[in-house]
Amino acid sequence: MIINHNLMANNALRNMNINSNNASKAMEKLSSGLRINRAGDDAAGLAISEKMRGQINGLNQASSNAQDSISLIQTAEGALNETHSILQRMRTLAVQSSNDTNTSTDRTSIQSEINQLTSEVNRIANTTEFNTKKLLNGDLQGVSDFQNAIQKSDSTFANGNVKISNATAGLSAFSSTDVVRVNFIKTVDSSGANLAGVVSTSGVSISTVLGNINVANVKISANKILISNGTHTLTLNVVAGDKVRSGDSITISLQSIQAAQTDSSKQVRAQIGANAGQELGIGISDMSSKALGLQKTDGTALDVTTQSHASGAVTLINNAIEKVSTERSKLGAFQNRLEHTINNLGTSSENLTSAESRIRDVDMASEMSDYSKNNILSQAAQAMLAQANQQPQQVLQLLR
Incomplete structure (x- = not known):
């Protein structure tokens, strides 16, 4: 038996500190969640x-x-x-x-x-x-x-007798939307005539709504309607064989796409x-x-x-x-x-x-179990520490 080092007490103290530290961490987790x-x-x-x-x-x-x-x-x-x-x-x-x-x-x-x-x-x-x-x-x-938008010209004929195809060229040069109306005041003969018989604007009244296109720049020649913006000319083709009569009119809507924004x-x-x-x-x-x-x-x-x-x-x-x-x-x-x-x-x-x-x-149920375990172990270690501290006193029995 020795009295300078109480190894059992040291062991109990170490375990008690470990258990107390674990219980403290468990309590921290439980309190913070x-x-x-x-x-x-x-x-x-x-x-x-x-x-x-x-x-x-x-x-x-x-x-x-x-x-x-x-x-x-x-x-x-x-x-x-x-x-x-x-x-x-x-x-x-x-x-x-x-x-x-x-x-x-x-x-x-x-x-x-x-x-x-x-x-x-x-x-x-x-x-x-x-x-x-x-x-x-x-x-x-x-x-x-x-x-990817398609530029086009929409045309409507008052009596449904004439059809105009899409522009052959030049529509992309027009930067504004406008409407051109072509009114046929008289025809070449009473039986009706197609646009091939109209070689000029004679007998035709032309008007624009917004005025972005000058009326003087709208011409009729052969089976075509020519619209100019001063720099470029838009050509519209009339379907061959279609005829117009006095009082007929064609409304042409030029729809130009907006410039792409980048x-x-x-x-x-x-x-x-x-x-x-x-x-x-x-x-x-x-x-x-x-x-x-x-x-x-x-x-x-x-x-x-x-x-x-x-x-x-x-x-x-x-x-x-x-x-x-x-x-x-x-x-x-x-x-x-x-x-x-x-x-x-x-x-x-x-x-x-x-x-x-x-x-x-944190898993509250699991952590609560760990806390209870560490708390019990800490109490047990404390009790064992008290017992270990009593162990050296047995040496006194040998000194009597």
């Missing part, structure tokens, strides 16, 4: 957990971003709804003015309302904002997919993912009167003060309505896509949160 409270608890698990937390926070913010983007789209689409209403009213006025029962005074009143409605379309385009960002003035048209900075970049580059570009076209083809290049509104101009204006307003419809449809598609994106982000965030929870969160 986390399995990892410091890097030492699980170094690898901590790194994985923090990476997942970054993804979860990014997904949640991306969902919020998508909701903000939907609000922006709804603001723009709501404004275009009113633009649609204005265009429908303008079309009604143009149809009204096309009727020759109206006097010049009547048409002047109609023109006055057309002018005001045109100004209101411009005001909506220039003042519609979301968080001070203008939406409909062309600042956000950004990258567009007009590169400036990606001029659009709304919606961050719809947790990582860099996970973006959605939202472009909103210019919805001003000039962009819709309702104004001349000098800013003058559609002219409906004559029957021919008013009739041609109907076509232009139809084109504008179609353009606004296309834009609203595009915005609706963006909104539907973003709604699906929000659902996907929510699912991803939920699943990542579940995975991160398995790494980071």
Whole structure:
């Protein structure tokens, strides 16, 4: 027996400290609800957990971003709804003015309302904002997919007797949308004549609605209608054998595509993912009167003060309505896509949160069992330490 070193007491003390330390860690986990409270608890698990937390926070913010983007789209689409209403009213006025029962005074009143409605379309385009960002003035048209659009000329014949084929050349040189009306006042003979018999504009009245194309630059020769913008000439072919008579008319709508936009900075970049580059570009076209083809290049509104101009204006307003419809449809598609994106982000965030929870969160039942075990072991070690401290006193029995 020795008395300088109480090895049994040292052993009991060491085990008691271990058990007390384990009980302390278990209590910390139970009180925080986390399995990892410091890097030492699980170094690898901590790194994985923090990476997942970054993804979860990014997904949640991306969902919020998508909701903000939907609000922006709804603001723009709501404004275009009113633009649609204005265009429908303008079309009604143009149809009204096309009727020759109206006097010049009547048409002047109609023109006055057309002018005001045109100004209101411009005001909506220039003042519609979301968080001070203008939406409909062309600042956000950004990258567009007009590169693959087909330029064309639509033609209608009043009595359905003549058909005009697509332009053979030159349409791409026209930068503005316009309507040209060709009215045949007389024909070569009473039986009717095709355009081959009309070698000039004699017997033909020609008018344009917006005036971007000069009437003097519209010619008829053989089976062709030649329209010039001063630099290039557009050739329209009339189907051979078709005939025209006095009172017949052809309305030609020149629809030129917009130049492709390649400036990606001029659009709304919606961050719809947790990582860099996970973006959605939202472009909103210019919805001003000039962009819709309702104004001349000098800013003058559609002219409906004559029957021919008013009739041609109907076509232009139809084109504008179609353009606004296309834009609203595009915005609706963006909104539907973003709604699906929000659902996907929510699912991803939920699943990542579940995975991160398995790494980071403590199993309360299991940890409570460990705490109880360590607490009992600590008490047992303390009791054994007391017994070990009593052991050297047995030496006194030998000293009697």
